[in-house]
Amino acid sequence: GAGVSQSPRYKVAKRGQDVALRCDPISGHVSLFWYQQALGQGPEFLTYFQNEAQLDKSGLPSDRFFAERPEGSVSTLKIQRTQQEDSAVYLCASSLWANRGFGYGYTFGSGTRLTVV
Amino acid sequence: AQKVTQAQTEISVVEKEDVTLDCVYETRDTTYYLFWYKQPPSGELVFLIRRNSFDEQNEISGRYSWNFQKSTSSFNFTITASQVVDSAVYFCANTGNQFYFGTGTSLTVIP
Numbered sequence: 001g002a003g004v005s006q007s008p009r010y011k012v013a014k015r016g017q018d019v020a021l022r023c024d025p026i027s028g029h030v031s032l033f034w035y036q037q038a039l040g041q042g043p044e045f046l047t048y049f050q051n052e053a054q055l056d057k058s059g060l061p062s063d064r065f066f067a068e069r070p071e072g073s074v075s076t077l078k079i080q081r082t083q084q085e086d087s088a089v090y091l092c093a094s095s096l097w098a099n100r101g102f103g104y105g106y107t108f109g110s111g112t113r114l115t116v117v
Numbered sequence: 118a119q120k121v122t123q124a125q126t127e128i129s130v131v132e133k134e135d136v137t138l139d140c141v142y143e144t145r146d147t148t149y150y151l152f153w154y155k156q157p158p159s160g161e162l163v164f165l166i167r168r169n170s171f172d173e174q175n176e177i178s179g180r181y182s183w184n185f186q187k188s189t190s191s192f193n194f195t196i197t198a199s200q201v202v203d204s205a206v207y208f209c210a211n212t213g214n215q216f217y218f219g220t221g222t223s224l225t226v227i228p
Contacts, residue, residue: 003161033215042121042208042218043162056214089160100214104150108162 002026004109006092012115013082021077021112025094029107033100034067034077035091037111043091049075050098082116089113119144121209123219130199131227138194138222140209146170151185151192152210156221162208168192199226 005024013019025032031050035043036059045059051072060067064083069075079086089111096105120143130136142151153165166176168185176183180200184193196203206221 035216040220042210042220043216044218045215048215059215091162093162100212104167106164106216108154110159110161113160 004092004094004107006090006109006112008112009110010113010115012117015084015116016081017116018078018080019082019114021079021090021114023075023077023092023094023109025073025075025092026096026107027073029094029096030072030098031095031100031106032069032075033093033106034075035093036061037089037091039088046077046090048100050100079114082114084116087114087116119146119211119213119217121211121217121219123209123222125222126220127223127225129225129227132201133198135195135197136199136224136226138196138207138209138224140192140194140219142190142192142209142211144211144213146213150212152212152216153183153192153194154208154210154218156206156208158205165194165207196224199224201226201228 007022033048034046037043047067048056049069064080066078091111093106093108122141149170151168154162173185180197182195204226206223208218208221210216210218
């Protein structure tokens, strides 16, 4: 597609429920990031993929968070046993470039707003 | 450590006024990149500008202009003749191995 697509757009989960958030990057894009944006805050880094390899997962807040990109295209962020503090917008971004330090050419999706009740 | 500070949480201006959004960054890298993104209510982050640390030349693009000063670690963004469509949250960011975003400035342009 023309842009980065994220689904679902909104997700309400009961505390303790598992959720899966999907990101469809732009076709052919090598780099893929996940960010977490709490209400009133800037996005914060969660994890980075270069093709199918997860090169950096230092931002994942706990072992309840898991991300994968098995074929180097679509990525899924899974949160197990959701807690209220997980409520946030989860943004995905992709880029054609492998050098993530450039920060160049990243396209962000519209995000998935997760509300844990 | 990388850090970006946007001290202005919310700004309101009347349409056609000029407005400047402040950004101060911290980095230990000698080569780095600075960005401004716009986040409208729809939620996506829209790229506005990218500057590298070696290029302090200020830039003007239509109603937008940017003032990069390494001496004060600032990368300020000015909108001239603001319009209602400029209402959004604006984020300043720099890069190391990832984007480091500020907390954003919410701009409201009142008609």
